[in-house]
Amino acid sequence: NQPYKHGFEGISSSSACHTEDKGVKWTTKRSFEMKYIVEIHAAEGGDDSKLFVKDLAQAYLKLSGRKGWTARIVLDVSGRIQIEIEGSDLAQLMNEPGGHRLQRTPPTERKGRTHTSTVTVAVIDLDKYVKPDYSVINPKDLRVEWFSGSGAGGQNRNKVKNCCRLTHIPSNITKSAQTRSRETSYKEAVAALIEHLTSVSKYNAVIAINVVRSRQMGSGMRGDKIRTYRFQDDRTTDHKTGKVARTSDVMN
Numbered sequence: 001n002q003p004y005k006h007g008f009e010g011i012s013s014s015s016a017c018h019t020e021d022k023g024v025k026w027t028t029k030r031s032f033e034m035k036y037i038v039e040i041h042a043a044e045g046g047d048d049s050k051l052f053v054k055d056l057a058q059a060y061l062k063l064s065g066r067k068g069w070t071a072r073i074v075l076d077v078s079g080r081i082q083i084e085i086e087g088s089d090l091a092q093l094m095n096e097p098g099g100h101r102l103q104r105t106p107p108t109e110r111k112g113r114t115h116t117s118t119v120t121v122a123v124i125d126l127d128k129y130v131k132p133d134y135s136v137i138n139p140k141d142l143r144v145e146w147f148s149g150s151g152a153g154g155q156n157r158n159k160v161k162n163c164c165r166l167t168h169i170p171s172n173i174t175k176s177a178q179t180r181s182r183e184t185s186y187k188e189a190v191a192a193l194i195e196h197l198t199s200v201s202k203y204n205a206v207i208a209i210n211v212v213r214s215r216q217m218g219s220g221m222r223g224d225k226i227r228t229y230r231f232q233d234d235r236t237t238d239h240k241t242g243k244v245a246r247t248s249d250v251m252n
Helices: 047-067 090-095 154-159 182-217
Strands: 018-021 024-027 033-042 070-077 080-088 098-104 115-125 142-147 163-168 173-177 227-230 235-238
Touching (some): 033 047, 033 090, 047 098, 047 115, 090 115, 163 182, 173 182
Antiparallel strands (some): 033 080, 033 115, 070 080, 098 115, 142 163
16 A cells, blocks of 8 residues: 555545444534543553553644644553643544554664554543533522421421422432521522532543543454554554555654
8 A cells, every 4th residue: 555644644534424432423523622632551562562652642742733733641650641632623533542553673672673562542522521510500400399397496497497408300319408597408408419410420421431431442452453553664554444654654
């Protein structure tokens, strides 16, 4: 195959209007501002796999610069890097998830032997997991019940219905508050409900992201790959599109 000259732009593009991630449909034509997290993990290959995590991260940063995207590293620990990328038309990055296999002579190799290593990549579209803003709850979503308090407090507390029970109808989550005034009880119940809804929302978003990340990254084994980088002959093959590019172009 004739090598493509434009690195990621050439090797990862295809005529398809969307890609499939094991049941998840990713739209590839969106013109508004988007925010993605690109996460790269070392897999098989030891130290060279960890080195390639950094090399591939730099390639994504360079790609972002050419595309006019805003990119920054938000996590960099041993063998794992996360890059936050913002811009329009980020959908090209949805071709990156999976195993990336590299074949090269590592900088640490003294005998000149070629090693085969892998890293895994996940790309998370954060727009899909935007947590609802529960700082203001629509009153139509609430069922309000008033009841009299229990325990110490005299006849007023035990007979007058100043205590509030709120049910968030969409989620069926209920919170209550017992005070001497309806206004205070209502405010405290709303605050407790907002705190609970926000906590549940964050938890559900984390679970959903972890599921997508696990599906995208695959096993990390050498045979589980979407792209192979052969540094010794300056050739990179994308196994999704069948396209070939110069490794030096892809990494720069």
